Amino acid sequence: MNAAVQRIGVVGLGAMGAGIAQVAIEAGFDVVGREVSAELGEAARDRIEHFLARKAEKGERTRDEADAALARLRTTVELTDLADCDLVIEAIVEELAAKRALFAELDRLCRADAVLATNTSALSVTELAAATRTPERVVGMHFFNPAPLMPLVEVVRAELSSDVAVATALEVVERLGKVAVPCHDTPGFVVNRVLIPLLNDCVRVLDEARVTPEALDTAMTNGAGWPMGPCTLLDLVGIDVHVHASEALYEKLREPRLAPPPRLVAMRNAGLLGRKSGRGFYSHGA
């Protein structure tokens, strides 16, 4: 399998995929990004261009470097344009059937030595790999949101992943300037397995101890050394994203702490999603 990755395919250029594509072009990789429509591909390119321009304004990159990075990005609606990629990272919607169909197609059209990775947070990498005829080349590469800012990538070994596929993913993470933690394919991998029940506990404590979100955040930043309070973090992650991940983990492990607290489900249902909707635990004015 391929040790010297140069061309990376990214499927799905939403919040995560566009961030991953940005990180990859900034690190010098050629990227082919696939979206379902040309408009969505263009919108993702515009967002990336905006972030690169901001970096140039702040002096974190020269204008030439930002332009050169953007020139390494090509967007497409054709999956076949990913045929000569050395590595493909899937970042489409978190739905098993859609991802399995995509992996089956990628398996058919990508070179035999290409590594296929998924950015799934809550699905089984092994189940996705099973949709291909070559499960040994499938791994998880779990980036954190926002991908350009968060250093960690969990490199997930599924049941049948080969050592070479895992090594290729680890090498790419290093070249991206990120920090890799290799782990096995278990629900929530490492960070979410710990963080999701912990954040659920924090929300339950709001009602049990009758404290405000501000007070809870103050307690955890000053008493536990958290860089950001749990309510601030939940607003940043998105209440809907957290509830979805929490439900998925609960379904798999059936631990009561993993079930989303009713208060969070009610917030999700009411559209109080945090920063993205303007209101969650806090108001986020324009």
Ligand SMILES: NC(=O)c1ccc[n+]([C@@H]2O[C@H](COP(=O)([O-])OP(=O)(O)OC[C@H]3O[C@@H](n4cnc5c(N)ncnc54)[C@H](O)[C@@H]3O)[C@@H](O)[C@H]2O)c1
């Ligand atoms: N948002 C997070 O905090 C976060 C963190 C880590 C991992 N993830 C995972 O990353 C993946 C993507 O999440 P997101 O938040 O970026 O979602 P998103 O909804 O922002 O983006 C998904 C994108 O995929 C596109 N898409 C759907 N089907 C496609 C297909 N067949 N081909 C190409 N594009 C397709 C959609 O048009 C959309 O733009 C999910 O598996 C999610 O669990 C999300």
